[in-house]
Amino acid sequence: MTDTPKTAMILAAGLGQRMRPITDSLPKPLIEVRGRAMLDTILDRLEEAGIEKVVVNLHYLGEMIESHLKGRGGPQIVFSKEEDLLETGGGVTKALPLLGAGPFLVLNGDVCWLDGLTPALQRLGAAWNEEEMDALLLLHPTCSAFGYEGLGDYFMDPAGRLRRRLERQIAPFIYAGIQILHPRLFExxxxxxxxxxxxxDKAQEAERLWGLRHDGEWYHVGTPAELCAVEDALHHLAAFSGQR
Structure with a gap:
């Protein structure tokens, strides 16, 4: 277990179309859950995990995100602006010069989770093995993913290697929107x-795609109705940002 990340990227460029009409005037990462923007909660977690530099990609209403983060003290934040929407892979590829030569975290800008006994980011860092892995994905059990109604994403063998589900299969794990990647994956x-x-898929073929089961809670925040359901489920928390 070597060279755990000190750099991260938050994917914040998307249109958030399923969250309309809220996202007609607000980028999805700035939507609040329990009184705090999802983007701020993610940055709080990264700061707690010792991440020193965070790249945030921008496209849709990017100026609002840039303005929102202007007064934040830490970690260091740099922006990767996309004239055209590059999706997840293109967005990370464009940001590679800002992310450095070592492994880095990548998080969806709308990921909403509660940690188990040990913070998920800490567990991912401890599980990372550069000799065996090009990608390490945090997975959550499909059956207990709050608000998720899909068929799952991956099967995981006892060692932790992943295989994507085939058409008509139901997989026991979904990708939870948090991962560690190595730059060599983008060659x-x-x-x-x-x-x-x-x-x-490329990493899977090379047997270098691995997973880690999340041991806390995970919430799907895709539509205004799902946002309300998540808020209701978290009603017992005084402030989501301060809880694990």
Whole structure:
């Protein structure tokens, strides 16, 4: 277990179309859950985990995100602005010069989770093994993912290697929107807009795609109705940002 990340990227460029009409005038990462923007909660967790530098990609209403983060003290925040929306894979590829030569965290800008006994970011860092891994994904059990109604994403063997579910299969784990990636995964990546799924499949073929089961809670925040359901589920918390 070597060279755990000190750099992270938050994917904040998306249109948030399913969250309309809220996102007609507000980028999705700035939507509040229990009184705090999801983006701020993510940055709080990264700061607690010792992350020193965070790259935030911008496209839709990016100036609002940039303005919102202007007064934040730590960690160091730099922006990767996209004239055209590059999706997850293209967005990270464009930001690689800002992320450095070592492994880095990548988080969805709308990921909403509660930690178990040990913070998820700490557990990912401890599980990272550069000799065996190009990607380490945090996974959550499909059956207990709050608000999720899909078929799952991955099967995981006892060692932690992942295999994507095939059509008509139901997988026991979903990707939870938090991961560690190594820059070598992006060697030969296509230009322009593309999904990180292409690179996950490449890593799977090389047996370098791994997973870690999340031991806390995970919430799907995709639509205004789901946002209300999550708020209701978290009603017992005085402030989501301060809880694990």
């Amino acid at each position: 030969g990546a296509p230009a322009g807009s593309f999904s990180l799924n292409k690179l996950y």
